[in-house]
Amino acid sequence: MEPLLQPVYFGPPARRLFGVHHAPSEPALGCVLMCPPLLNEHFRSYRFFSQVASQLAGAGLACLRFDYLGTGDSDGGDDQFNPAECNLDIALAAGELRRRNEGAPLILMAIRGSALFAHRQAEDLGASALWLWQPVLDGAGYVRELEKRDRFERGSRYRYPLLRGMAAANAQDLMGFALSARFRSELSAYSIDRQPGSVRTAVLAHQEDPAMQLAADARLELPLSVTAWSDELDLASLIPLRDARDALEALVSDIPRWTTHG
């Protein structure tokens, strides 16, 4: 039987979130909460992480992918996506995933910018493991990178061949989204401590990614074909799942390692 994909809304009416639950065909060996990358990276990689979730479900792990408030299919305008409140969404999503997979140990899989939030919460949520996928380590540096990229895109002759000067945006807009005045300062306040945490951790990244220097129980190398998307705005091609299979298989080859509290 193939893993079942179930779209779901959850959370209180004032904070209604959208998610997709990937259910394994047998009772789950563990459950993986996939915290999505932010802003443009979210829709750039959406298909790929849907496929990753199905792959994990095929190995017996239930997965829930969700959208933060004000992003993707969740309720709220773009200006309601505030980094300081992402912990609320992660907690709601963890609760929803646990409700659907009672008793299954929780693994947090945090992708790119979400790593900034999830690594702080893993212990509080009682997660048995934290998987960091191409994690952003420094929120302030990330905001600066996004600002630089935003200016580049708005002035790009490739993007705007017929426009003189830069495309005009509002002061709070960033990477195509009409964000709140709080967004940049809130995201800048986050960073990842390079010291080992109490939750068993795996890092998945390109070998030259500084994240591979993090203290971790496992470091799984991803080829450039699987990591380059984080620097791409246009969806010119799909991210090849086949190139991530080795890393994913390594991850699920010893599920008890990640589902048993250390």
Next chain:
Amino acid sequence: MDELLSLDGGRSFGILTRATADARGRAVLLFNAGLIHRVGPFRLHVHLAHRLAAQGFDVFRFDLPRIGDAPAGTHATQESAAGEALDMVQGATGATSFIVGGLCSAADLSWKMAVADTRVDGLLLIDSMAVRSRWFRVGQLQLLLKRPVSSWPRMAWRFLKPKPADGPGLADFRDWPDHATFKSDLEKMLERGVKVLALYTGGVAQYLLHRRQLDATFGASRRHPGLQVEYWPGVDHLVFVPPDRQRVMERISQWATP
């Protein structure tokens, strides 16, 4: 409030935003822009859905096979999957007429749906088909003259160099009918009462560089009152900056509710 509708026997799904104002009995279907999942570029579809719902439209957005969350599924073609979505939305909302549309490949699919399905009475095309004509060359020349002299040789070479016969071309990325069929189908649709809004951005400079190309593209129907054609050269193909996206949404909602 958005709600889920199951598609393809539960293999796939879409999101229906029900009319929040008095329902018009008219629904809007937004197709995937290229490989971008149902939210659209920078959530364009999400925001547009809520805006149109406030004007009395039921709006549905979903993933075509192999895009976003959708598996390959059982549909042999995108038209078949889109047809099922129309049926599902009709069943869920009671809508009797539809606007279909979207950006880039979504415009191409919308065109085919509007030609084939008489329930469609509104067609929203963003960066749809255009013929190059001699005005494309004029556009290239104008573009060249706006750039620093130092860049002219490189640009001129790029414009004039022979393209490899076996290299990828527009036909590999887009699904356009031949021009005669396009014009004839357009005439038939306009006679049928279909209202068409065709917006073009400056982001498709590989095939559109001059507004006079659009006269050639739409031919005798260009002045038909059911057809509105606009060229926004200062906007990019993905409608990257929020102020541009706001203008695009305002224009669409104005067109949808004349």
